Amino acid sequence: MGRAKEIIVKVIPSNIANDFIKKYHYSGKVVQNSKLHFGCFLDGQLHGVMSYGSPLDKRKVLPLVHTKEDKPVLWNEMLELNRMAFDECLPKNSESRCIAVSFKLIKKNAPHIRWILSFSDGTQCGDGTIYRASGFVLTGIVENSNTCRLPNGEVIHKMTLESSPLQPRKELGGASYYALTNGKYNFNKYVKAVKGAILKGYQLRYINLIDKTCGITVPIIPFSKIDEIGAGMYKGEKITILERKNAKEV
Template identity: 30%
Template sequence: MSKTASGQVGPKLRLTVREIPKEQAVSFIRQYHYSKVMPRLNKYHLGFFVDSRLCGVVVLGWGTQPLQTIRKIFPRHELVTADYIEIGKMCFLPEYNGTKSFGSLVISALVKWLRENTDFLFLYTLADGIMGKCGYVYQASNFRYCGSFTTSVYRDSVTGEKIHPRSARLLLEENAAFDGVARRHWLTYGYCQYKGIEKINGRMFRYLYPLTKEAKRILRAYPEYAGLSYPKDGDLRFTMRTGPGQYRPISQPQFNKEVCQFNVQRY
């Protein structure tokens, strides 16, 4: 199987895709992505090159509950984790972030690479509504929108650091000791007040791209997705916890992307 793929970028430049070392991908993401936290289950680290210059990176793998993810989207089919792959991280050099076409060209080259080198049925991804992202690059690439769900993050009220729930293990252990219980799955309001940590809710938007004819047939069996309109900025929702089980609407939260006191990972 071929391990590279190329696509035209504008009238002269060519975009080439190939697998790159994990360390190179992580370094690029830590330098240019708004979130420094890497997914845990990664299978491919792909580099997107323009004239031999690394201009973008996509990491493919799965989230924390791979089987539940695909079964929730397609409850009437017995699909398994091996039937799909997820975009865990995607970022570009800053000079390409402001363009309207580069993201779509990367997606096009990514789809081509997946079709040539893998047997996955679907490419899956999430747009991070908490960061104000509705998934416009996926909409421009004709992904099927499959609805949204509410998720939570934490924010240090002093530094502004966004604390991902996956990075809160030590805080959860401290929270459990603080409350005198064996375990906590979410940071409690009282503990967060003590630590100066805010809990913020927002929406995540699901997108799916069929990679094969079989995938298209499966997707057609779920007409409920065909009627969903793409989300826009007006569909973003943000709330902040003000008490146990109590939340109030807020404007889009801001985070300090340079602070990594809690979001520490080893590779």
């Protein structure tokens, strides 16, 4: 693992984490409900950030994991890893080590947390290489038609609109999402109004059980399925897992 063992992972203030995310995350955006931020330091310099928080829609994700008594985990007993960004300065295997250390810190300081959820953006970024290397299991692959590219190049996700439907939006001339849709969720109407284009791709859902006595209630999908359905992506490039493996062996 080399110098990856020398990385220090510790909690950092949200303003420092958010500034780093805006600079290094491919979206350039933070998630407003991120509450717990870990910084990854090497030689005293910040080179990575992992932000955890509650999912935007708890009702859909809580049934994914049950306790050993076969009851749903409570809303405050899980976290979503909803932003992760690293610069190019860290050594190989740094990301998976940082995730592992953050899990240990969560388990020590917040022992009520039972599981971690995360999503991989196979439309713009990748299919979850780091999650697979960090012991997550794949529990969902869905075609993604919830992302829109505006004429100015900005990318907007449907959940951004639906989580703050009354917020004025510059692309709507200051009107809110609800003002456009008459108080309804209507992403297609928004896309048409802003003259945007739907980005096609996949979203992949990963789960990691911190509490090993819990159980996942949905089928675990073999990683080979990613290539089978054409969902492979790495650093924004459509490429299969097999192609990446073969390239390393050359």
